[in-house]
Amino acid sequence: MHKSRLSSIVIDCHTDHIEQAAGFWSQLLGQPAHADDDGHRATILAGDKGVSLVIEAVRDEAKIHFDIETNDLGAEIQRIENLGGRKVSVVDHSVIMEAPTGHRFRLTGPSSHILPSSGNVWGDD
DSSP: OEEEEEEEEEEEEOOSOHHHHHHHHHHHHTOOOEEOTTSSEEEEEOOTTSOEEEEEEOSSOOEEEEEEEESOHHHHHHHHHHTTOEEEEEETTEEEEEOTTSOEEEEESOOSSSGGGSSEEEOOO
């Protein structure tokens, strides 16, 4: 058995000024943004279920994707593939997956203190 949950919605921004990009979303949602020390990511706690909005500086096109955190990457990849999804690539310690509809999302290991007490529990059928 393993667990997984929606952990964040990520807004990829083509910007050199993450504070400015995050400022828009912060003001829109009425929640403070907290930039990382490296200046490439800012986080806004946007929901009462522990879902955060992450603003991330990228060199690619601007887009939105979401992250799913899990305590067992291998089991979660298998579960998603059984649903018709596919593994696209591995980037750092994350796995890029693609839904049958063509939408991509990222699987990560546990990234918050919330996963142990919440999230969906999946059996290894």
